[in-house]
Amino acid sequence: MGDLLEDWRLANVVSFFRKRCKEKPGNYERVVDIWNVLPEKAVDTGTLATFKQHLNEYLKYQAIAGYGPGAEPLLQWELGVHVEVADIFPFLQLAHTLIIVRRLCASDMAIIAPVFSRHELPNSGLYLLVTKSAFNSNNEKWYDVKPKLCTILNGDCENIALRNIVLTNRHVILLTTHGLFVSHNLLDVGENPKPGRQIEYYRSKLLPSPGQSSSTSGSERVRLWFTHYCFTENTDNPADFLSLTMTTFTFTSELRKINTCFYGTSPFKEWKMCSPPHTEYIPDIITALWDQQRNTLIILSYLALSSKFRAKVTLRKFNEDFTLRKMKAFPEFYFSDEHFLPNGMFMYPNTYTVYVFGSQVWFSNDGGISFELLLKLKNDFVEKIITCPRNNAVIFITILQNVYYTRPGLARYASLRIFKEGLSTLHCDHLGMLMKITLLENSPTGLKIHFLDLLDLISEDDASFSRPLALQFLTSTKAMFFEYISWIENEEGARPMFSNYHIGKMLQQRLWF
Incomplete structure (x- = not known):
């Protein structure tokens, strides 16, 4: 066989923690440098150079198009101004909720956003933490995005506070008390991306600023809905889809609640109503999601029927220009429980x-x-x-x-x-x-x-059975169970408990005295 080349015995091995106990070697995985296991002595120079060129082009395409583990755009951008956790922790401990968002194609990357119940914190910022290792290291960084947003608002950002955050495949979207802010396309990294570049935001015109709100005698609740998907196997790279529902409470002669819904696609500069035009009756829409595989909009809404409320789901197809068709794709589903x-x-x-x-x-x-x-x-x-x-x-x-x-x-x-x-x-x-x-x-x-x-x-x-079971042997190796359901339960639509979930399970008898 001959002597084994020395280069073939060398490898640049880096162990990284995978899960559970850090003291056990089996919980670590190894990454091997390909150039140490594929040395130039084993492959001719032309073949190796061609292989390197195609590999580098592929990795570059990954970073731009959003493919693979090296595709996460947050690796190449800074969310805002870097801040030290010791300086901002007095504000962080006043938060009432922590929101975590991630991108499906690279879920080891995540953003944490603290949300405050009150926005009477004029000296605080809008703080976001970014992890690049699924919180398995101490390299997480905190950023303050308030300076960026204040520049867009021309300094009119007093008491601005974060309400929600969405991380799509291309954008970081911030819902604040002063409007909706969308980042530029994070996949546009350019020819020679440089570290330390900050994300640029622009303000969507869909939501008015507090001073421009037409509802002076009411309040609003805005929610964002994003359908998570990973387009690793889709070369067309479909646009990001986001829906926004706004519930407005007005206090005039009586309390009135109005639900409106809009949807948009990246770069989220144009928005459309979730109900098709020329619709006779528009129900109160709770949310709307995009089914990319069937190109339909799944709409959850409720309406009043004879002084009773019924929730329903409606599916509508999109036209080529991403407007909704008036005809429903399937019959509506009404939930049976009022x-x-x-x-x-x-x-x-x-x-x-x-x-x-x-x-x-x-x-x-x-x-x-x-x-x-x-x-x-x-x-x-x-x-x-x-x-x-x-x-x-x-x-x-x-x-x-x-x-x-x-x-x-x-x-x-x-x-x-x-x-x-x-x-x-x-x-x-x-x-x-x-x-x-x-x-x-x-x-x-x-x-x-x-x-x-x-x-x-x-x-x-x-998985257990709250109702009695009766056992009947069919043969020496086969038996049948009968589950008792009373007439009252049957009229209420009781479901049998047996399902495929019980395949391979062992039934244990419970004795009652």
Whole structure:
């Protein structure tokens, strides 16, 4: 065989932490430098030079087009002015909510945005933290974007505060008390990108500034809805889609609530109504999501029928100019429970699974054509959904801090034991690890990261049977179970508990005395 070349024995190996215990070597992965395992002595100079050229062009294309792990544009931009956590922590600890956003194609990159319940903080900024390693290192940085926004507002930014943030495949979108701000296209890195460049923002004309608001005798609630998707396998790079719902409360002779909905595509300079033109009746729209695979708009709304409220889902096709067709793509779906109060809608990335959540949770496996009840809450309300695409996990968080866990398209759920600790939030990283993130003073980044195990957190699930089962043997190896359902339950539409979820499970008999 001959002697092994010395270069073939060398490799530039870097170990990086993967998950769980840092003291165990098995929890680390290795990255090998390709040029040490493919030396010039093994390949002729022309072939190696051509290979390097194509590889560099491919990596450059990744950075520009948004493909692969090296594509995250946040690596090449600064969100604002860098600030030290020790200087801003007195303001951070006054926040009431932590919002975490990430891009689906590179979920190890994430942004944390603290939201304040009051904006009487004239000396504070609009602070954002960026992590490039899924919080597995202490290299996270805090930025203040207030100076950028104040320049756009010509200095009229007193008491400006952040309300929400969305990270699309191309833009950072900030919803503030002074309007909606959109970054430039972050994928436009240029020929020779230089580190330290700050993101430029522009103000959308969709939302008026506080001084221009026409509703002087009311208040407004604005919400942003973004359909997460990764276009790694789509060379057409579809435009980012964002919908905005605005609920206006007016106090004149009587209290009146008006819901309006708009949608737009990148660069979000033009917006359209979520209802097609010349529609006789426009219901109160809660949210609207874009189904990229079918090019339809999934609209969640409610309307009054005989003094009763009914929630419904409508699907409408888009025209080539991205306007809505008046004809519905499918028949509307009406939720059977008139007491169901919907709060929002979420589409699991790159699937047809849609969740409608609120006082109940319903799910659809056909893109919103039909729905099935998953979870029914009592005196509680689902306000947030977290997804772990790596291990297909969906987590619901309620206003009472109850946490429920399921998988896409599964008609079962489990309750999780997660104890709230100060100002904290949950996040799922690119490896499928669930973590609890808490603000912590005197830490290098102002954060405390605690990894959680989903299996250890399950306190109870609904896979058991609350109704009696009758066993009948068909043969010596086959048996049939009959589940008892009373006439009253049958009239109320009771569902059988047996499903494919029980395949491979062992039934344990419970004795009652």
